[in-house]
Amino acid sequence: MHTFSEKSLRLQAELSAFMDEYIYPNEKAYAEQLHQAENRFAPLPLMDSLKEKAKSKGLWNLFVPESHNQHCNHGGLNNYDYAPLAEMMGRVTWSPEVFNCNAPDTGNMEVLMNYASAEQQSQWLPPLLNGEIRSSYAMTEPQVASSDATNIELRIEKQGDNWVLNGRKWFITGAMYERTKLFIVMGKSDPENPNRHKQQTQVLVPKDTHGIQLIRPLTTLGYDDAPIGHAEIVFDNVRVPLNNVLLGEGRGFEIAQGRLGPGRMHHCMRLIGAAQRSLELACQRAASRTTFGRPLSKHQSVREDISKSFSEIEMARLLVLKTSHKMDQHGVPASVDMIAATKTTVPRLVQNIIDRCMQIHGAGGLTEDYFMAEAFNYARWCRQADGPDQVHQMALGKKVIDRFSDVQAPQPEQVS
Amino acid sequence: MHTFSEKSLRLQAELSAFMDEYIYPNEKAYAEQLHQAENRFAPLPLMDSLKEKAKSKGLWNLFVPESHNQHCNHGGLNNYDYAPLAEMMGRVTWSPEVFNCNAPDTGNMEVLMNYASAEQQSQWLPPLLNGEIRSSYAMTEPQVASSDATNIELRIEKQGDNWVLNGRKWFITGAMYERTKLFIVMGKSDPENPNRHKQQTQVLVPKDTHGIQLIRPLTTLGYDDAPIGHAEIVFDNVRVPLNNVLLGEGRGFEIAQGRLGPGRMHHCMRLIGAAQRSLELACQRAASRTTFGRPLSKHQSVREDISKSFSEIEMARLLVLKTSHKMDQHGVPASVDMIAATKTTVPRLVQNIIDRCMQIHGAGGLTEDYFMAEAFNYARWCRQADGPDQVHQMALGKKVIDRFSDVQAPQPEQVS
Amino acid sequence: MHTFSEKSLRLQAELSAFMDEYIYPNEKAYAEQLHQAENRFAPLPLMDSLKEKAKSKGLWNLFVPESHNQHCNHGGLNNYDYAPLAEMMGRVTWSPEVFNCNAPDTGNMEVLMNYASAEQQSQWLPPLLNGEIRSSYAMTEPQVASSDATNIELRIEKQGDNWVLNGRKWFITGAMYERTKLFIVMGKSDPENPNRHKQQTQVLVPKDTHGIQLIRPLTTLGYDDAPIGHAEIVFDNVRVPLNNVLLGEGRGFEIAQGRLGPGRMHHCMRLIGAAQRSLELACQRAASRTTFGRPLSKHQSVREDISKSFSEIEMARLLVLKTSHKMDQHGVPASVDMIAATKTTVPRLVQNIIDRCMQIHGAGGLTEDYFMAEAFNYARWCRQADGPDQVHQMALGKKVIDRFSDVQAPQPEQVS
Amino acid sequence: MHTFSEKSLRLQAELSAFMDEYIYPNEKAYAEQLHQAENRFAPLPLMDSLKEKAKSKGLWNLFVPESHNQHCNHGGLNNYDYAPLAEMMGRVTWSPEVFNCNAPDTGNMEVLMNYASAEQQSQWLPPLLNGEIRSSYAMTEPQVASSDATNIELRIEKQGDNWVLNGRKWFITGAMYERTKLFIVMGKSDPENPNRHKQQTQVLVPKDTHGIQLIRPLTTLGYDDAPIGHAEIVFDNVRVPLNNVLLGEGRGFEIAQGRLGPGRMHHCMRLIGAAQRSLELACQRAASRTTFGRPLSKHQSVREDISKSFSEIEMARLLVLKTSHKMDQHGVPASVDMIAATKTTVPRLVQNIIDRCMQIHGAGGLTEDYFMAEAFNYARWCRQADGPDQVHQMALGKKVIDRFSDVQAPQPEQVS
Ligand SMILES: Cc1cc2nc3c(=O)[nH]c(=O)nc-3n(C[C@H](O)[C@H](O)[C@H](O)COP(=O)(O)OP(=O)(O)OC[C@H]3O[C@@H](n4cnc5c(N)ncnc54)[C@H](O)[C@@H]3O)c2cc1C
Ligand SMILES: Cc1cc2nc3c(=O)[nH]c(=O)nc-3n(C[C@H](O)[C@H](O)[C@H](O)COP(=O)(O)OP(=O)(O)OC[C@H]3O[C@@H](n4cnc5c(N)ncnc54)[C@H](O)[C@@H]3O)c2cc1C
Ligand SMILES: Cc1cc2nc3c(=O)[nH]c(=O)nc-3n(C[C@H](O)[C@H](O)[C@H](O)COP(=O)(O)OP(=O)(O)OC[C@H]3O[C@@H](n4cnc5c(N)ncnc54)[C@H](O)[C@@H]3O)c2cc1C
Numbered sequence A, B, C, D: 001m002h003t004f005s006e007k008s009l010r011l012q013a014e015l016s017a018f019m020d021e022y023i024y025p026n027e028k029a030y031a032e033q034l035h036q037a038e039n040r041f042a043p044l045p046l047m048d049s050l051k052e053k054a055k056s057k058g059l060w061n062l063f064v065p066e067s068h069n070q071h072c073n074h075g076g077l078n079n080y081d082y083a084p085l086a087e088m089m090g091r092v093t094w095s096p097e098v099f100n101c102n103a104p105d106t107g108n109m110e111v112l113m114n115y116a117s118a119e120q121q122s123q124w125l126p127p128l129l130n131g132e133i134r135s136s137y138a139m140t141e142p143q144v145a146s147s148d149a150t151n152i153e154l155r156i157e158k159q160g161d162n163w164v165l166n167g168r169k170w171f172i173t174g175a176m177y178e179r180t181k182l183f184i185v186m187g188k189s190d191p192e193n194p195n196r197h198k199q200q201t202q203v204l205v206p207k208d209t210h211g212i213q214l215i216r217p218l219t220t221l222g223y224d225d226a227p228i229g230h231a232e233i234v235f236d237n238v239r240v241p242l243n244n245v246l247l248g249e250g251r252g253f254e255i256a257q258g259r260l261g262p263g264r265m266h267h268c269m270r271l272i273g274a275a276q277r278s279l280e281l282a283c284q285r286a287a288s289r290t291t292f293g294r295p296l297s298k299h300q301s302v303r304e305d306i307s308k309s310f311s312e313i314e315m316a317r318l319l320v321l322k323t324s325h326k327m328d329q330h331g332v333p334a335s336v337d338m339i340a341a342t343k344t345t346v347p348r349l350v351q352n353i354i355d356r357c358m359q360i361h362g363a364g365g366l367t368e369d370y371f372m373a374e375a376f377n378y379a380r381w382c383r384q385a386d387g388p389d390q391v392h393q394m395a396l397g398k399k400v401i402d403r404f405s406d407v408q409a410p411q412p413e414q415v416s
């Protein structure tokens, strides 16, 4: 529909060529390096060399929006123009890091761009934008239902010149990764505040601060998503200076709310790519295997599965594009309806599409010989990460009802 | 995404105002006129007066494409610009006729514009475009699986100066309608032709030709779709002059193939409107009724249903728009993939959306007090009309597999 | 699994023979009589003659349970043994009345057997059991969400020797039917009672009582379910003697609760028959039509649809049987979990099965040439009648959670 | 419905007590032993001690049917009586081995009981029945679509006194396990035989035979199912004596057909247990966490999810029981319809149920802290193992169509 900008089109061509030349041919090597790694959470040499290549080709920090274009070389890309690029990266699960475009760092860098002080920015943004270090965003806790952010219990107390943190977090993406140096931590600084949305504060905590224990990596459906991974962490009297506070005391909830637009869309964009690639693989498989006297491609139910998957990908992609466009035009707050619609729809659709494509591959489809099983896991956990679908549907449902309920409701006919 | 043309935007505003002023307020009156009609297939006075109003406001023949703009006053609208207008009409099942935009006439007029001789056009197009008469397209037969057009058995034989037709058709939309004067009939003129796609011919048959018997109106899910309706018809030695042939002898299949793009999309556009209105009704209902201590709008599953419906409507609408745009840019033949994707996806989605919205209304949702039950029926039969979804998925599945199967297929790893 | 009793097996054979000899061959005649009827809600001559035949063959009042066997000639049948009989009747939508086994009368007779005084019983049961008259159960109201029975507003006031009823009901099955003579009406006699479940009273109201106005028949998905139908009714100062109260003042809610077991299961039993017959029709169709070079029966997706439908019918039937057995062994109150599970599962499954079977029939599948479209409507409204699925799921969900939540919950691992 | 035998009821009680006393309390220890194992495919000490306990309690070889009761101490259990026992074992993924009831050994032992010579039986059955060794069944090959067994390519040639095997297999469950000593291998001995079902032969191959290379373990959705696992294997000039043939040359297909009944049902039985346990966990979670002011157990959509899951488990369990009963009464060949219906229905239902239960747990539900994620994987691969659902639906669909298509098909009405 809308055409992409010249810049986006050019970058799409360059990224596509890069994928062909450097990424797909390295999938096997990457899997092997990870498989053989002593420490699955150490940076992989292959990743580092690919990052250098991407940087040298100008395929770097593509997520940076125009509003923050001082932080990139390409002048900034709006969400709409970034979408097809992120989709392409989604075709290989680990490839976004190659372009410094991986979760959760893109979201974290945006938080810093939007909410950090100049001093904080100058300390943390350059190495993040340069891909030297990685970061984590630590909100979820194992002992409470964290989809309701007001349940968060980690204590952040002011003691003298310090914030003192005590509590337990889990599912902290990136925290296991050796390259990660910074945690953005949300906790309760004022648990008795009658305004439940003013009790929270966010602080910047260097990962090597005394009192931080990395308990263990967590898995989803058997995957540890190494080397980035998801960690359980204990904060045991962890102390950071008072000026590590982000935005200001009691404003943690506000940041949490603001953070979530683009990051969620990036997941959806990448999932489109994952689905599209799965579909292509399934087509190749269907064309090349034969059962009961005919190629799979001629079994009518296989055709229906391919047809459905194609159609659903089209719809999912269009939804992502419309939402991206709305964010570009009207900002995140005005777009929360479309963001919620997209976030609660695309991962589930993509999970089902990949499920079908795996099935067409037979037993092999479930293995690591193909990228589908891992992509399936990715789609599955996106129904939970950044808040479970149900909670977003609660908010969106309310909003839609409110929007239309003032219209005059027709009453059941009263004939008499 | 793409913006609509100025003209489309203006017409949207005018059509919306017209709906508010003349259509919604007349829904009850229309239902009553139809209910009390002696003959359910006679034109309704209310319809005629509304048509005059629409014509006088310039809301007439909105479906006419730019390529045929000699046939309308507005200069023609491409599919993309027409989509939001058709959607609006879809909010009231019977309203498209008010604007001379109803099925199957829009499709039939296009057939005439594209395939009829100058003489045929001058005879039939003006009264059709003027809304004086209606037309039918007669292909499907009760005794064969008609989704495979090569099964069609109605005989069309050349005898002297005439074509002689013998056979039985059913599900011929519009044929019961008293206003209908023209049938476009497909049959077999050359059943032994080794090329199965050259056996068919289409001829123009005035409805009042001797030998035509209207057997009965047919219902779907209990609805007769009066006054337009769907008829069973017997052709018993029906004779028409040789120059009533359309395009040429043996070219019936070609026309059948060409006919189907815009008509299918028009159904989908209208279904979006039907779904959207159902959603709005459901929101109003949810806001106004209370069970077990809370308004329906606060029961979480109601919110999830509303949220899902909103999201699915967004996707369906975008799919229709993309397909329309592709048709505008590249023509129907190049767009058959997107047309099939849309045709096999939207009616099913809309059926489910309306099902949910009816449920939120309780028992009343199933009645004729609301337009939902009839719209549900419309969505259901669109999964069959213009060819069942399965047949389109067969074709689309094949096409998608072919498209991607030449790509180098990754093989299961062969470690040794 | 469990074998059916000798009696049930014998009756199954007899009923099956009766269906073959008298019901299937009369389907067309029945449809025509109804179609041509001046008054669609008058008893049909064909029905009356079939009832005589059924009575003479001992296929009468098969629903009567052993506990009430004084009311039938066959000694009573428990729910389990009745299930296959009701399933058979479900194969022809209108056939249950032939055997005096139709809704809502079976449920109403049970109410009378269980809650009516001897005098009330002797007045109303004999003509009902004899099929001379029919009855209605009037609870739902158009202006409130009636799935929460405490919302009911119809006023029942004691004035002198009378109850005086004022209010509006709708969706009262059977009320339009000329044969119907009795309404069981639920209303509020004590709206200020702090116990919200003691505010309601039920009274017996002869249909011809002064002040009752039959407003109109209602349709669902285009069907009026004539001659039994569903009516909207106004009660305008309707007076009945005080001893027309059922069970006692303030005990209306208690009756409403007790009424619902067997009636709901009867719907589900019949729906199994509807689904089974649809499947059989689809098989016949698939075997007899050919598209694209092969019979439908060889298109893989048709086989998958048939296979799924077969499997789902098996499951649905087993669920009904288990629930019936539980009711026989432990009574209705102890079986509410299984009743809710069945009631919220079977109609939806059956709706989908019939949807698939209609699709295999092409356009014809949606018409009244087959019984499927009407059966589809039946399945659809069973998701709403006797309370919407959501409300039963609310109760069952709560019950299941309570049952298992006392078990020791494993906690997320706390490694440290 | 049917009651279980006294023996089954006694064993259910004993097994349940055993699970409580020895299995659930050891889940964490088992996970840790496996996690820390140098070789994930070596037998675990904990498993060995639990096996001793089970054996000493008489909870051993419970799968052995009455027809082979010489092979067990309990006199044999029919499928119906075994079903609730297998369900119980399914509550802990690794527990079936504790009772010598795990796949693929139960299926393999049955093959030996049914098809092996006395000599072959005396060599292999005692150690298998005693749990000393394990076995594998090797049919699937990576380079062909193995769901059509006639595609199998591994060559089995007679050379002198030996069969010589050359080819590649994969997804051979158990082959990685150190305890496994026997492979039952299917291959082609007579590829030119015009009867495509006589080309295959099955031979017994000791795992340590020269020429066998274990290439690698395979994963599904990230799980390696260690220690049993699934292997890729190369057979490179592997020689075994001629009398290692099973049943006879050219009879491999016959064995493959006969093998599959009980094994498939055992998977389904265990999956019911997995679903049931997931449901119980979800209930506990819903009762113990709170979001947005109410416990999860009061959010209506959570209740609906629980209600649906409960209902589906009931249906799935009943389907398994009916099929088991039919197999007991009429044998496997007469039960292929019900076996196919169960095999193609239960895994998919269970996958969805577990998906919902994981979602209710938040992010934690996807981890190994709960057994759900692994059980989800089990359900997913059961849609592929023992033949993909589509192939069984193909066969069942054909069978059902044939069954009903001889019935007189009603024709569309021909009014004239
Ligand atoms: C792979 C992955 C990566 C993640 N990365 C991070 C990260 O980097 N940093 C971080 O802080 N967190 C991260 N998370 C955690 C994620 O944000 C949380 O899982 C999510 O917010 C839900 O919190 P919870 O897990 O505590 O679930 P809960 O809050 O306990 O919710 C559990 C379930 O309850 C139900 N539920 C809750 N409320 C309602 C309602 N109103 N109506 C109906 N149902 C409801 C839903 O089914 C929901 O799924 C990650 C999660 C995953 C899976
Ligand atoms: C409301 C309505 C209006 C209509 N209006 C018109 C009209 O105006 N003019 C007109 O000519 N026709 C009209 N039709 C008819 C419509 O075009 C046909 O119904 C349609 O083409 C299918 O033909 P059929 O009904 O003969 O079904 P069949 O060809 O018998 O097909 C029946 C079913 O078989 C299955 N099937 C067939 N092929 C395959 C395959 N390859 N793979 C898998 N499954 C398959 C599908 O489930 C399909 O639904 C209308 C239909 C409806 C419902
Ligand atoms: C064909 C038919 C025959 C009938 N026959 C009779 C009859 O003979 N006598 C009689 O008295 N009644 C009859 N009924 C009416 C039936 O009992 C009611 O429709 C039903 O109880 C629901 O009441 P309602 O229609 O007022 O819907 P409402 O109570 O307004 O409910 C509407 C919807 O709200 C939603 N909802 C409500 N509560 C919740 C919740 N807690 N959580 C989530 N969602 C919720 C559901 O989606 C529900 O469908 C019949 C209905 C039909 C369709």
Ligand SMILES: Cc1cc2nc3c(=O)[nH]c(=O)nc-3n(C[C@H](O)[C@H](O)[C@H](O)COP(=O)(O)OP(=O)(O)OC[C@H]3O[C@@H](n4cnc5c(N)ncnc54)[C@H](O)[C@@H]3O)c2cc1C
Residues within 6 Å of the ligand: A289, A291, A292, A296, A299, A301, A302, A359, A360, A361, A362, A363, A364, A366, C300, D104, D136, D137, D138, D139, D140, D141, D144, D145, D146, D147, D148, D170, D171, D172, D173, D174, D220, D230, D381, D382, D384, D385, D386, D387, D388, D389, D390, D391, D394
């Ligand atoms: C965990 C696991 C354990 C296993 N254990 C064993 C074992 O111990 N021993 C062993 O020999 N094998 C084992 N298998 C392999 C299993 O038996 C095969 O995967 C299965 O038979 C399918 O063969 P395939 O993988 O070659 O798929 P293919 O035959 O290539 O089929 C792939 C897909 O094609 C489609 N398809 C095929 N035919 C049709 C059709 N007619 N209509 C529509 N679609 C069709 C289906 O979607 C199917 O899933 C195991 C598999 C798994 C996942």
